[in-house]
Amino acid sequence: MTLTIRDLQVAYDDVPAVRGVSLTVPDGQVLAVLGPSGCGKSTLLRGVAGLEQASGEVAWDGEDVSRLPTHRRGFALMFQDGQLFDHLTVARNVGYALRLRRRGGAGRGGRADERRRVEELLALVGLEGYADRLPRTLSGGERQRVALARSLAHEPRLLLLDEPLSALDAGLRRRLALELRQILADSGSTAVMVTHDHEEAFTVADRLAVMRDGLLVQEGPIDEVWRAPVDAETALFLGYARVLRGSAATAVLEAAEATDRATDPATDRAADGTAAVAVRRSALRVEDTGALTGRVRSLRSTPEQQRLEVEVAGVGVVDAVASLDRRTAPGEDVALAVDVTRLAVLRER
Amino acid sequence: MTSYGGSGARRLAGLAALAVVPTAVLGVFFVLPVTGMVSRGFVTDGALDLGGVLEVLGRPRTRRVLWFTVWSSAVATTIAVLLGLPAAYATHRLRWPGRRVVRACLLVPFVLPTVVVGVAFRQLLGEAGPLGFLGLDGTARAIIAGLVFFNVAVVVRGVGAAWESLDARPGEAAAALGASPAQVFRTVTWPQLRPAVVSSASVVFLFCATAFGVVLTLGGLRYASVETEIYLLTVQRLDLQAAAALSVVQLLAVTALLLLAARLRAVPDATVTRRAPTPRRPRRADTVPLVLTVLVLAFVALPVLALVTGSLRPDDSWSLEAYRALSGRGSAPGQGGTALLVPVTEALVTSLRTAVDATWMALLLGGLLALLLTRRSRSRTERRVRSVLDGLFMLPLGVSAVTLGFGFLITLDEPPLDLRDSPLLIPLAQALVALPLVVRTLVPVLSGVDDRLRQAAASLGAGPVRALVTVDLPVVWKPLLAAGGFAFAVSLGEFGATSFLARPDDPTLPVVIFRLIGRPGPLNDEMAMAASVVLAGTTALVMLLVERLRVPSVGAL
Numbered sequence: 009m010t011l012t013i014r015d016l017q018v019a020y021d022d023v024p025a026v027r028g029v030s031l032t033v034p035d036g037q038v039l040a041v042l043g044p045s046g047c048g049k050s051t052l053l054r055g056v057a058g059l060e061q062a063s064g065e066v067a068w069d070g071e072d073v074s075r076l077p078t079h080r081r082g083f084a085l086m087f088q089d090g091q092l093f094d095h096l097t098v099a100r101n102v103g104y105a106l107r108l109r110r111r112g113g114a115g116r117g118g119r120a121d122e123r124r125r126v127e128e129l130l131a132l133v134g135l136e137g138y139a140d141r142l143p144r145t146l147s148g149g150e151r152q153r154v155a156l157a158r159s160l161a162h163e164p165r166l167l168l169l170d171e172p173l174s175a176l177d178a179g180l181r182r183r184l185a186l187e188l189r190q191i192l193a194d195s196g197s198t199a200v201m202v203t204h205d206h207e208e209a210f211t212v213a214d215r216l217a218v219m220r221d222g223l224l225v226q227e228g229p230i231d232e233v234w235r236a237p238v239d240a241e242t243a244l245f246l247g248y249a250r251v252l253r254g255s256a257a258t259a260v261l262e263a264a265e266a267t268d269r270a271t272d273p274a275t276d277r278a279a280d281g282t283a284a285v286a287v288r289r290s291a292l293r294v295e296d297t298g299a300l301t302g303r304v305r306s307l308r309s310t311p312e313q314q315r316l317e318v319e320v321a322g323v324g325v326v327d328a329v330a331s332l333d334r335r336t337a338p339g340e341d342v343a344l345a346v347d348v349t350r351l352a353v354l355r356e357r
Numbered sequence: 358m359t360s361y362g363g364s365g366a367r368r369l370a371g372l373a374a375l376a377v378v379p380t381a382v383l384g385v386f387f388v389l390p391v392t393g394m395v396s397r398g399f400v401t402d403g404a405l406d407l408g409g410v411l412e413v414l415g416r417p418r419t420r421r422v423l424w425f426t427v428w429s430s431a432v433a434t435t436i437a438v439l440l441g442l443p444a445a446y447a448t449h450r451l452r453w454p455g456r457r458v459v460r461a462c463l464l465v466p467f468v469l470p471t472v473v474v475g476v477a478f479r480q481l482l483g484e485a486g487p488l489g490f491l492g493l494d495g496t497a498r499a500i501i502a503g504l505v506f507f508n509v510a511v512v513v514r515g516v517g518a519a520w521e522s523l524d525a526r527p528g529e530a531a532a533a534l535g536a537s538p539a540q541v542f543r544t545v546t547w548p549q550l551r552p553a554v555v556s557s558a559s560v561v562f563l564f565c566a567t568a569f570g571v572v573l574t575l576g577g578l579r580y581a582s583v584e585t586e587i588y589l590l591t592v593q594r595l596d597l598q599a600a601a602a603l604s605v606v607q608l609l610a611v612t613a614l615l616l617l618a619a620r621l622r623a624v625p626d627a628t629v630t631r632r633a634p635t636p637r638r639p640r641r642a643d644t645v646p647l648v649l650t651v652l653v654l655a656f657v658a659l660p661v662l663a664l665v666t667g668s669l670r671p672d673d674s675w676s677l678e679a680y681r682a683l684s685g686r687g688s689a690p691g692q693g694g695t696a697l698l699v700p701v702t703e704a705l706v707t708s709l710r711t712a713v714d715a716t717w718m719a720l721l722l723g724g725l726l727a728l729l730l731t732r733r734s735r736s737r738t739e740r741r742v743r744s745v746l747d748g749l750f751m752l753p754l755g756v757s758a759v760t761l762g763f764g765f766l767i768t769l770d771e772p773p774l775d776l777r778d779s780p781l782l783i784p785l786a787q788a789l790v791a792l793p794l795v796v797r798t799l800v801p802v803l804s805g806v807d808d809r810l811r812q813a814a815a816s817l818g819a820g821p822v823r824a825l826v827t828v829d830l831p832v833v834w835k836p837l838l839a840a841g842g843f844a845f846a847v848s849l850g851e852f853g854a855t856s857f858l859a860r861p862d863d864p865t866l867p868v869v870i871f872r873l874i875g876r877p878g879p880l881n882d883e884m885a886m887a888a889s890v891v892l893a894g895t896t897a898l899v900m901l902l903v904e905r906l907r908v909p910s911v912g913a914l
Contacts, residue, residue: 161534
């Protein structure tokens with residue numbers, strides 16, 4: 009029950025959009041494909057669904073499906089804006105795939121079964137009682153839930169999600185991401201989700217693939233990718249605030265060892281001076297015992313902590329945080345401790 | 358014109374000021390002639406005579422004419438839709454070399470003057486014609502073929518434009534849920550397409566039911582539709598009462614049909630999302646529509662080819678004799694007799710001059726009306742005024758051009774409106790015929806302009822006129838040009854009203870063509886064909902230029 013993609017290529021009018029991507033998604037896992045807009049991630053998804061002419065192989069459980077038309081692949085695709093059928097009610101949208109099967113003679117059970125399944129699905133996405141509404145009357149979030157229920161209805165062997173939440177506003181997106189995770193887990197779905205939002209990817213997925221310029225640059229379990237991004241660009245895209253190089257990197261790594269004592273394998277490579285270090289915003293913290301010192305350039309408060317920009321001798325301007333009870337002001341000197349779990353050493357050539 | 362922040366009364370006054378010119382023109386040159394014509398039939402010796410009208414409607418011949426009109430139109434509509442759908446798909450959804458050319462070729466028949474179509478089919482199906490062996494000449498089937506010939510274009514155009522911009526993603530969503538291509542079409546595409554198909558079909562039916570030139574040239578005396586019957590009754594039998602009765606029946610039926618079409622169109626279309634067209638390469642499953650498109654193309658090309666070869670082969674050998682003869686006046690039995698009073702070339706010049714006048718009139722009226730109809734209504738009265746105006750100016754579509762022409766003749770002949778000798782009379786009649794097409798081209802474009810843009814311009818200090826120039830003009834100049842071209846083509850080919858109004862010594866080209874085919878004489882038929890080729894070539898050229906402007910709403914009613 010594994011999805012295997014081998015050397016998939018898609019071109020639009022001879023301009024390559026996906027340039028040879030190979031991937032594996034194990035049964036029951038959710039893979040997030042993350043990348044900036046225009047990197048080819050949606051095209052990859054459409055290639056897997058069979059909506060674009062692609063070369064390479066898409067296989068399910070070893071069976072090559074790349075010659076099959078979309079409707080025979082058994083993969084359901086959920087669009088960014090849902091693409092609900094506006095002329096059908098919510099229930100008829102959700103039951104669409106079930107009705108196709110009943111007419112095709114492959115269906116089990118009749119109308120009653122169909123109705124029960126639709127109700128079940130609406131309950132799953134938290135939309136009980138919406139059966140007779142028309143899509144036009146729904147809010148953005150509700151529409152996406154209906155689209156999800158519709159995609160799940162015929163128990164597709166693979167669910168493809170094309171930026172399922174990006175049309176929604178921030179608060180709703182966070183909440184629905186959590187629900188999506190739960191729904192996918194409950195239904196035991198294998199899924200590929202495309203997104204440009206790393207928070208969303210972390211919330212929903214088990215595995216992470218990062219794409220850039222039509223190429224797959226990194227793939228693996230989500231925490232591994234997050235802890236060891238493959239290069240500076242990936243690190244920045246995954247939410248690291250800055251990438252330090254050369255002596256700045258060395259200085260931060262030395263301070264990290266001084267602060268942290270615990271030897272992290274990542275810091276072993278610090279000495280050769282060629283490494284780059286990606287630091288999160290919270291990797292440096294104002295603490296009296298800190299090994300680095302710098303002068304505060306600016307600060308602003310958030311509900312949880314203060315965020316500072318500090319100029320550190322030999323390192324340059326870096327971000328740092330301080331707890332709210334610490335009084336600092338621009339122009340003051342502060343000591344900074346380095347949290348080794350919040351930085352990543354990059355193997356750059 | 359809208360002035361933001363104006364009081365309700367002032368807005369209504371503005372509305373009235375804008376409406377006054379078109380309404381006056383319509384009143385004098387449409388309502389007056391039509392009512393004049395109709396009342397001639399209903400009033401005998403100064404008293405209302407409804408019994409006479411009922412008697413006319415009860416005549417067996419009238420019933421036969423009505424029935425023929427209905428069934429021939431229904432059959433022609435059905436065939437035109439069935440042929441037009443695959444062609445619309447192949448030329449608008451698929452990308453293949455030559456598709457633009459094929460698309461333009463399929464659209465040419467629609468602007469061909471009806472008389473030309475009639476002449477072409479006579480040549481194709483006549484005893485000596487390439488398809489003469491089918492024995493279709495003078496049959497109802499020939500008439501239906503003629504009707505289908507030029508209404509396929511309406512379907513290809515109307516449905517194609519809708520299909521082209523249809524969002525492909527709902528279909529992809531359905532496919533991703535397991536729907537086969539046929540199921541996708543049935544459950545997703547068709548519901549989205551249905552409004553366009555219904556509205557195209559109703560327009561085609563309307564055109565078929567009011568067709569004049571085709572039926573007159575192909576039907577002869579055996580087959581008459583309501584429109585040709587009105588003509589025959591007024592011109593040959595001078596039975597005005599019967600003609601008026603038929604006119605009223607036609608007016609009512611067409612109005613009902615227009616209302617129905619508007620209803621069918623208005624409701625479901627609003628939810629369909631439109632996208633920039635993205636045609637794709639054909640797949641193996643697309644073979645069937647592609648083959649059908651080629652067949653439709655052949656069907657459209659055959660009569661045209663027959664016409665062109667016929668004009669080039671007088672006396673069974675290739676020559677340009679017929680074209681050279683266009684500078685003359687044709688021949689008639691008897692020594693030195695001529696079929697026409699003026700050379701054909703002079704008629705062409707008259708046609709072009711008339712068309713120029715008709716075009717500016719149609720654009721002026723249509724432009725004012727479109728502006729009027731697309732401004733956002735602020736009150737219920739305002740909305741009601743607008744919808745009444747909208748309906749009123751669609752009426753010329755439904756009134757027989759023959760009725761209009763004859764009405765002109767009998768009502769505009771005494772002071773203060775003695776216009777029978779005015780050179781502007783024919784252009785005016787033609788402008789009224791073209792008016793609905795102009796309005797329907799401009800209205801979708803203007804109503805597509807977000808009103809907030811005008812508000813933004815106003816809030817930045819632009820007066821109503823300035824806002825119009827900044828916001829509307831850049832959007833509307835191309836459609837305006839296209840509508841102008843369209844009106845020009847319609848005017849060039851207009852035959853129904855013109856046939857009444859044109860004086861024998863100053864006829865337009867379609868009138869001359871009709872006269873030529875009615876007169877026996879050596880070379881007259883060939884001259885008619887040559888003149889048809891010239892006329893068809895001119896209109897086709899105009900329409901190709903219009904097509905280059907790529908305005909989607911042209912010809913979509």
